Amino acid sequence: MSTSSRFDRFIGNVSLNAAQRQEAQDRVKSVASKLNERYYPNVAYTGSTKLLIGSHAKRTRVRPPRDVDMVFIMPILQYKRYDEYAGNGQSQMLQDVRAVIAQRYPSTSISGSGRVVDVKFTNGHSVQVVPAFEVTGKFLLADSHDGGSWQLSNYREEAAFVDRSDKRTAGNTRKLIKMLKVWQQECNVPIKSIVLELRAVNFLKDWPHASKSSTYHDWMMRDFFKELLNYTNGTCKIPGIDEKCQYGDAWAAKVRRAYANALEACEDEASSYEYLATEHWQKIFGSMYVGP
Incomplete structure (x- = not known):
């Protein structure tokens, strides 16, 4: 598969x-x-x-x-x-x-x-x-x-912010956010959902494969976790209002772990080691990610 x-x-x-x-x-x-x-x-x-x-x-x-x-x-x-x-x-x-x-x-x-x-x-x-x-x-x-x-x-603008990105990325914005929320829950990550949403949209603005097919989802996860580490204790403007969201840093250790697993999973995917890749993805997503 x-x-x-x-x-x-x-x-x-x-x-x-x-x-x-x-x-x-x-x-x-x-x-x-x-x-x-x-x-x-x-x-x-x-x-x-x-x-x-x-x-x-x-x-x-x-x-x-x-x-x-x-x-x-x-x-x-x-x-x-x-x-x-x-x-x-x-x-x-x-x-x-x-x-x-x-x-x-x-x-x-x-x-x-x-x-x-x-x-x-x-x-x-x-x-x-x-x-x-x-x-x-x-x-x-x-x-x-x-x-x-x-x-x-401004809740309407928050939703529109995600919607505009999803249209630009051929549906990948919502898919990325969904996968991140599964990771957040599965690994008990102390990070706000709005932080994941804001970072997902901003990450995909410049990611070169943002509108490509799910063939690139392994790279998308790997590269997102890598970039997220650059925003430890960062901030981002909340859509529609003059207020910033504080990212904090309590989640950093779990992001490093997720990035390490995603990195190994991508290497396994490239070598067609599907079962090994699945083991690494399941450390991030749990049992809802099913192998071949």
Whole structure:
């Protein structure tokens, strides 16, 4: 079996199936419609008060199912109430949203902290709700940390950033991000998903084989890990806002290990040692990468 065939099969193995995609959609709809009922009591739910964000919006989700992230767009008139709240109004907003969701799911563990209300279902996708106010196409988020503050995000531009790259690279951007997320989970890598996404897009801008077939996926993984090491403690602008993402360095040792395995795997691929190559790829990706 060729290198390209094995990587194509791997991408198929890690992508969500139709039932898993439907489950995520159903859970988002259930949570969002309950919030819509509370905050827009005179408006029937159509989906316009929620926005998928994260991997489901960017179409980079992988198995096993993780969280499905969504923004719930709060009525702008509520902003003054929470902004002028005596104490941490941002925390209060999260707790109010949490209480509404708990009416629909009274036996489900639901917590609200930071920027997120986390609805922890015991199987399949959990739902992470980011309540926010929409202002000129961007979102003002309630952050309950350090006494509370408002933070700006542009989730639509984040998704468009990945989409534009994916079109330029004939689908390789999303494939690279999916494979990196499997590695992140399989090897318990302490790196943010947004770091992987930003680096994947920026790496492929200059990589000479960015739009070529999956025959080059082994080199793509090897060269990505090699370049990522150059960004230890680096930063990158977050799409759509004037803010930078801090990369950190807690992940560096695991990247070095992944690069070493990818380097050996590429050498084995070149020598047609498919079984040896598979052993090295499985040290990066786990059992969802299947050999010949």
